[in-house]
Amino acid sequence: MEKMGRAMTEDVTYPEIRRELLHYIYALANTDYQYENWITRKSWSEDEKDSLDFCIHFLFDDTNLASDPEASIGILLLNKEEAGAINRITSALNEVLDSNGSDEEDLTYLRSPQWVKVIETARAALKIFRMDPTAVG
Numbered sequence: 001m002e003k004m005g006r007a008m009t010e011d012v013t014y015p016e017i018r019r020e021l022l023h024y025i026y027a028l029a030n031t032d033y034q035y036e037n038w039i040t041r042k043s044w045s046e047d048e049k050d051s052l053d054f055c056i057h058f059l060f061d062d063t064n065l066a067s068d069p070e071a072s073i074g075i076l077l078l079n080k081e082e083a084g085a086i087n088r089i090t091s092a093l094n095e096v097l098d099s100n101g102s103d104e105e106d107l108t109y110l111r112s113p114q115w116v117k118v119i120e121t122a123r124a125a126l127k128i129f130r131m132d133p134t135a136v137g
Contacts, residue, residue: 013075021065021076021086022131024055028089028122031110038106052106056097059090066090085125092117 012018027033027050037050060066063076069083069090077083096114109115 011078017063018076020058021063022129024058025089025122025125025129026131027055028093028118029126031119034106034110039110052109056093059086059093066094081128082125085121085128088121089118089125092121 027037034052038052058065064071065076065086069077069086070080072086073079073083077086092114096109096112096118099114100108100112
């Protein structure tokens with residue numbers, strides 16, 4: 001993740017949690033990553049395990065990013081532009097969950113027509129967070 005430039009700034013209270021956020025933004029923007037790591041990968045060490053479920057819990061349950069991203073400015077986010085990008089991602093994820101339910105397999109969500117908006121909003125966020133889209137975190 002050293003390729004992420006400004007996105008990796010230590011100008012937030014919790015830089016390690018920010019790195020986790022950046023990983024999830026990257027994962028949501030990258031369909032190859034999603035299929036390789038969330039769908040087809042069968043072997044994980046406990047430290048590297050990943051899924052869409054982890055991403056959703058991070059955004060909606062473990063942080064206040066889905067409910068009030070602006071409250072995370074200075075804590076996980078740098079500014080209102082980043083908060084807006086997170087708001088657009090979580091809104092797109094809400095549309096997927098509203099259309100498909102909350103207890104489906106990852107593949108169901110990735111195949112839903114609403115998933116395109118998740119990918120688009122995450123890719124736009126990569127630019128706002130000034131992340132290298134080829135960096136894997």
